[in-house]
Amino acid sequence: MTRSQEHTATAPRPASPDAPRAAIAGATGYAGQELVRLLARHPHVTLTAAMSSGAGSPVRTLPALARIWDDPVTPLDLDRLGAEADVVFLALPETASAEVAPVLLGRGLRVIDLSGAFRLRADADRERWYPATKTLPEGVVYGLTERHRDAIRTGRLISCPGCYPTAALLALAPLAEAGLLTGAVAVDAKSGISGAGKTPSDRTHFSENHGSVAAYGLFSHRHGPEMEQELGMTVTFVPHLVPLDRGILETIYASVAPGVTDAQVAETLTRAYADAPFVRLTGAALPEIKHVAHTNFCDIGWKLDEPRGRLVLVACLDNLIKGAAGQAIQNLNIAFGFDERAGLL
Numbered sequence: 006m007t008r009s010q011e012h013t014a015t016a017p018r019p020a021s022p023d024a025p026r027a028a029i030a031g032a033t034g035y036a037g038q039e040l041v042r043l044l045a046r047h048p049h050v051t052l053t054a055a056m057s058s059g060a061g062s063p064v065r066t067l068p069a070l071a072r073i074w075d076d077p078v079t080p081l082d083l084d085r086l087g088a089e090a091d092v093v094f095l096a097l098p099e100t101a102s103a104e105v106a107p108v109l110l111g112r113g114l115r116v117i118d119l120s121g122a123f124r125l126r127a128d129a130d131r132e133r134w135y136p137a138t139k140t141l142p143e144g145v146v147y148g149l150t151e152r153h154r155d156a157i158r159t160g161r162l163i164s165c166p167g168c169y170p171t172a173a174l175l176a177l178a179p180l181a182e183a184g185l186l187t188g189a190v191a192v193d194a195k196s197g198i199s200g201a202g203k204t205p206s207d208r209t210h211f212s213e214n215h216g217s218v219a220a221y222g223l224f225s226h227r228h229g230p231e232m233e234q235e236l237g238m239t240v241t242f243v244p245h246l247v248p249l250d251r252g253i254l255e256t257i258y259a260s261v262a263p264g265v266t267d268a269q270v271a272e273t274l275t276r277a278y279a280d281a282p283f284v285r286l287t288g289a290a291l292p293e294i295k296h297v298a299h300t301n302f303c304d305i306g307w308k309l310d311e312p313r314g315r316l317v318l319v320a321c322l323d324n325l326i327k328g329a330a331g332q333a334i335q336n337l338n339i340a341f342g343f344d345e346r347a348g349l350l
């Protein structure tokens with residue numbers, strides 16, 4: 006008996022023997038650990054394996070997840086995944102995802118990828134931003150849940166959006182689609198440090214980041230072209246690192262066509278998210294990171310200066326949940342026909 010089985014009172018496991026078997030590659034990372042935490046308690050899937058690079062110690066446990074997932078994290082093993090999983094979550098660097106996903110697809114598994122490897126559709130864009138991904142496998146869908154539910158139902162490789170694009174696109178896409186926006190938009194984004202993953206760098210080192218705020222990646226961040234691909238318009242994207250462990254807040258500047266009213270903006274967003282359990286529209290009560298941290302919600306507020314057509318939206322989410330593991334599980338729920346909220350609310 007494993008330690009996790011001894012503690013079934015605190016770690017409920019799915020009852021159905023027919024539950025799909027899910028596995029995680031990259032389980033020791035920031036996004037991967039959130040996947041372990043959420044999937045171990047998911048009511049409709051069985052978590053069968055958690056794997057990482059195997060560098061350092063070949064078999065590891067996750068101390069923060071004791072009594073939630075006590076089984077070991079083992080080195081990535083594609084044969085084992087093929088035998089023990091129906092669906093694999095990839096929370097890996099994009100170069101590793103680019104290599105692993107086609108192999109798993111070839112073995113008939115469904116893949117939910119959190120990396121950027123398969124997000125950009127144009128070959129030239131991938132060549133520039135994700136050169137390890139030479140071609141897009143068949144069955145790739147862009148996994149911005151609220152916008153692509155139908156495609157996600159049948160997708161074989163669900164490529165989850167980046168954390169910054171998730172917030173920006175949820176705020177902007179319905180307005181762009183409705184033809185309310187004119188000209189370019191600017192996305193001024195602030196992110197907590199976990200967005201950069203667990204390996205510290207000069208920029209993310211505590212003593213560099215603590216007590217400071219810095220812009221980075223001007224015209225050179227991979228999430229810019231992803232936003233432009235999905236919106237079909239120019240986006241000036243300026244990310245900042247702020248001294249928080251998690252959370253993203255985006256202040257988005259746009260212009261609307263003459264005569265567009267605040268009521269039209271409200272109606273367009275309300276209609277777009279009428280059946281979206283994880284998008285909360287806050288209107289003029291602007292959202293904050295504290296309200297979404299540790300949740301799968303994306304909160305969106307806005308204010309329109311009607312006479313001058315200036316629209317400011319504020320969108321907030323937890324980069325590790327709605328921006329990563331939570332959205333990935335929302336996509337699993339849709340792909341396998343479960344309630345979209347399962348394991349997330």
Ligand SMILES: NC(=O)c1ccc[n+]([C@@H]2O[C@H](COP(=O)([O-])OP(=O)(O)OC[C@H]3O[C@@H](n4cnc5c(N)ncnc54)[C@H](OP(=O)(O)O)[C@@H]3O)[C@@H](O)[C@H]2O)c1
Binds near residue numbers: 031034098101
């Ligand atoms: N952090 C976020 O907010 C966020 C949001 C959305 C999407 N994402 C994307 O999700 C992915 C994971 O991000 P993260 O922040 O969780 O990264 P992370 O903290 O750096 O974790 C990376 C994980 O991948 C494993 N790994 C690295 N190279 C590997 C290889 N060659 N083979 C097998 N496993 C390997 C690591 O294992 P070891 O521990 O053994 O090294 C670790 O488990 C990235 O593609 C990232 O862009 C992240």
